[in-house]
Amino acid sequence: IVFLGNGPSGICLSYLLSGYIPYFKRDSLHPHPILQRKLEEAPDVSILDQDLEYLSEGLEGRSHSPVALLFDTLQRPDTDFGGTAESVLTWWHETDRAVPHLVLGRNAPGGAWHSIEGSMVTLSRGEWMGLPDFPFKDWLKQKRRGLRNNRATAEDIAQYYQYYVMKKGLQKNFRCGTVVTSVRKVSAESISTHAQKDLQENSDSLWNFNEKSMEVFQVDGFFKTLKGDKEPFSIYAENVVLATGTYDRPTWLGVKGENLSYVHHQLSALEEAVKNNSIGIMSDPVLIVGAGLTAADAILFAHHCNIPVIHVFRRRVSDPGLIFNQLPKMMYPEYHKVHQMMKEQSAACAGPYECYVSLPEHHVLSFGKDKKCIFQDKNGYQKAYKVSMALVLTGSNPNLSFLPNNGIDLAMDSDQPVNPKRNPIDVDPFTYECTQEKGLYALGPLAGDNFVRFVQGGALAVASSLLKKANKNPP
Numbered sequence: 001i002v003f004l005g006n007g008p009s010g011i012c013l014s015y016l017l018s019g020y021i022p023y024f025k026r027d028s029l030h031p032h033p034i035l036q037r038k039l040e041e042a043p044d045v046s047i048l049d050q051d052l053e054y055l056s057e058g059l060e061g062r063s064h065s066p067v068a069l070l071f072d073t074l075q076r077p078d079t080d081f082g083g084t085a086e087s088v089l090t091w092w093h094e095t096d097r098a099v100p101h102l103v104l105g106r107n108a109p110g111g112a113w114h115s116i117e118g119s120m121v122t123l124s125r126g127e128w129m130g131l132p133d134f135p136f137k138d139w140l141k142q143k144r145r146g147l148r149n150n151r152a153t154a155e156d157i158a159q160y161y162q163y164y165v166m167k168k169g170l171q172k173n174f175r176c177g178t179v180v181t182s183v184r185k186v187s188a189e190s191i192s193t194h195a196q197k198d199l200q201e202n203s204d205s206l207w208n209f210n211e212k213s214m215e216v217f218q219v220d221g222f223f224k225t226l227k228g229d230k231e232p233f234s235i236y237a238e239n240v241v242l243a244t245g246t247y248d249r250p251t252w253l254g255v256k257g258e259n260l261s262y263v264h265h266q267l268s269a270l271e272e273a274v275k276n277n278s279i280g281i282m283s284d285p286v287l288i289v290g291a292g293l294t295a296a297d298a299i300l301f302a303h304h305c306n307i308p309v310i311h312v313f314r315r316r317v318s319d320p321g322l323i324f325n326q327l328p329k330m331m332y333p334e335y336h337k338v339h340q341m342m343k344e345q346s347a348a349c350a351g352p353y354e355c356y357v358s359l360p361e362h363h364v365l366s367f368g369k370d371k372k373c374i375f376q377d378k379n380g381y382q383k384a385y386k387v388s389m390a391l392v393l394t395g396s397n398p399n400l401s402f403l404p405n406n407g408i409d410l411a412m413d414s415d416q417p418v419n420p421k422r423n424p425i426d427v428d429p430f431t432y433e434c435t436q437e438k439g440l441y442a443l444g445p446l447a448g449d450n451f452v453r454f455v456q457g458g459a460l461a462v463a464s465s466l467l468k469k470a471n472k473n474p475p
Contacts, residue, residue, distance in 0.1 A: 011161055012455070022090070022091055023046050023092060052067050065429060103170075264389065270286065274301075284388040306355060359375060411426060431461050
């Protein structure tokens, strides 16, 4: 089995496939009485071997995935109500149930968390970032640190994920510094005898290679060596898990001048510019396009450095779809402040915050070579502003260029590119296997699970499915 992506989804799945098996902890009491009754029906059967659909039926919460809600509530029973009840799971290491697998990733274990500015504070509460059987707060305790406002920094999270892989002894399954260039199905008869032998040794099902119809996945790519060379590889696998996240390719607006050197698509560009003193208090304003949390982080950063900002976004400030209208004020005071600024600082009426102008219900028409940007409002009126740099922070898309047709055929709407929020990969909700391609699984944002807290249920579903396939069920 090959996983592409070594972020939290891949790490969690590796843990489950390394023979770490969750059971209902005897004498523990889950606050959900119906779930408690179901868990008591088969206390000797691991959660992985139970009917996940039956267990998750009737659960409600902040995810659309029943299995995500199930695994989350087993690990953090009353967390949505501010409670700190212990997990009702106990973990057993059953080495005979381990399934051979490889986790391929570009960075160190932790995936995109290594690419995020280290001081950034997570949206989720710190305890929601934790992985099974080693809570994040326990790791912080070891570092003699506490959580600020219940939230964690990206640097903490990245280090915790790396430490988790080491502590749980998973590193033998991880290959970092790998770039996958192609995943495709090939017939078993077309691959070399040597590769067939490898497959049979690493597979728990007995394959009959004389079968013309037998197909496997060929995963091609290269390792980046310490010297900077690229060493190509080809791996054959019965099952492939896509867990590459969505941080790869920032969304472009597709307007004139967007490729000019002062237009950027990542927050780090602003941090770099401040570090290099190429922009400062006296500069022309920085243009920030977008109304999500990354745009808010950019505004907070600029505000902190006293850099003037023009903020352009398409939605109304009161739009219920705007993330700020969904966050509790108490827990997210800094984002609430940005939302206040967006409301009170529109160009039409100057508000109390200097150095910030908001242009709701506007969109960018063009970026000029002279750094003049032209915007248009909902009535068709145009405005021009001169800026020092522009940041287009309107989300990102997964890079699935290694799949045939960029993976579009796997999406819910197979006419549109895969998008974590609008058009995820179509998977079976209880196995996370792609409905269009058997043997291929999708996890995390690719399957529409966008929070670390909820990606783990997908890993549970995949592990449950793969253990059944590998015939690793208990007697």
